[in-house]
Amino acid sequence: MFRRPFDDLSGARVFITGAASGIGRACAELAAAEGASVFLTDRNAEALDTVAAQVRTSGGRVPFVEAADISDHSAVKEMAARLTREHGAMDVVMNVAGISSWGTVQSLEHEQWRKMIDVNLMGPIHVIEELVPPMIEAGRPGHLVNVSSAAGIIGMPWHAAYSASKFGLRGVSEVLRFDLRRHRIGVSLVCPGGVDTGLTETIDIAGVDKATPAFEKAHKRFRSRAVSPDAAAEAILDGVRRNKYWVYTSNDIRLIHFLQRHCSPAYVLAMRAMNYGANRALPAVGRARRTGGQA
Numbered sequence: 001m002f003r004r005p006f007d008d009l010s011g012a013r014v015f016i017t018g019a020a021s022g023i024g025r026a027c028a029e030l031a032a033a034e035g036a037s038v039f040l041t042d043r044n045a046e047a048l049d050t051v052a053a054q055v056r057t058s059g060g061r062v063p064f065v066e067a068a069d070i071s072d073h074s075a076v077k078e079m080a081a082r083l084t085r086e087h088g089a090m091d092v093v094m095n096v097a098g099i100s101s102w103g104t105v106q107s108l109e110h111e112q113w114r115k116m117i118d119v120n121l122m123g124p125i126h127v128i129e130e131l132v133p134p135m136i137e138a139g140r141p142g143h144l145v146n147v148s149s150a151a152g153i154i155g156m157p158w159h160a161a162y163s164a165s166k167f168g169l170r171g172v173s174e175v176l177r178f179d180l181r182r183h184r185i186g187v188s189l190v191c192p193g194g195v196d197t198g199l200t201e202t203i204d205i206a207g208v209d210k211a212t213p214a215f216e217k218a219h220k221r222f223r224s225r226a227v228s229p230d231a232a233a234e235a236i237l238d239g240v241r242r243n244k245y246w247v248y249t250s251n252d253i254r255l256i257h258f259l260q261r262h263c264s265p266a267y268v269l270a271m272r273a274m275n276y277g278a279n280r281a282l283p284a285v286g287r288a289r290r291t292g293g294q295a
């Protein structure tokens, strides 16, 4: 009862969160160009409408566009009920939307830890709760994509709050890849490394002024190594077509994951070096202190 690979996404109904920007937007454009009908959501209504209009202008089918905050369960529930009532069950559900906060345990505010879980973990859970049961009932082969991160695999500096959410999503995916197999619904766990998207601008680093030359230098270095959102979307849709569980968008993450599993001492050394390098490049992160009181 395993899901056979899709030849392509032509004719498939593909639901995408985070479609207003970056990886979600690139997935929407690519899936629509392949002939899928794309059902788009994001909390940023204006940017979402712009993406939907652009996809339609390029000849893509966008039967549904609705702004929602995925961390709000009742909003997701209402949207999903309307979507399913008007358009039927989806064939592919893609959890792409996410945010990022980094910081040390001394600098992260309670609200930042909470937000990571609410948006990056509970958001996809809300979508899964509301859209996967109709897929099961429809009885057709389908696919669920959960965009985690390299920070859902390895211990990157200052990523404790973000990793809490991304490892959580990895846990959900690890179970569902087996639970959903009997329903012929495949699962892909996407673990991007650097992708040059708006997230690199909106990233929130506790206690750090992003206008400093040290941050700008580190940001530039990150962007020079990052892959494009289009390349990430290619890797993700390839994962959907071929029913692949692990989806990497760059070889550095494939390599570090291999080292973690097969050569643990090399992984530990690499992580120590990364931590040392990060603290040298942005010492302000280590020095930052919480501003608020006890939460």
Ligand code: NAD
Pocket: 017, 018, 019, 020, 021, 022, 023, 024, 041, 042, 043, 044, 068, 069, 070, 071, 096, 097, 098, 099, 100, 119, 123, 147, 148, 149, 150, 191, 192, 193, 194, 195, 196, 197, 198, 199, 200, 202
């Ligand atoms: P992005 O900022 O370009 O796009 C994220 C989109 O999610 C935005 O349009 C934003 O409005 C939307 N969003 C955020 N919070 C939301 C909420 N509560 N409800 C609904 N929509 C919401 O970022 P991106 O790089 O395209 O990120 C996509 C995913 O990839 C995220 O889950 C992110 O954690 C993951 N990721 C990105 C990178 C990277 O380097 N860019 C690396 C690893 C993982």
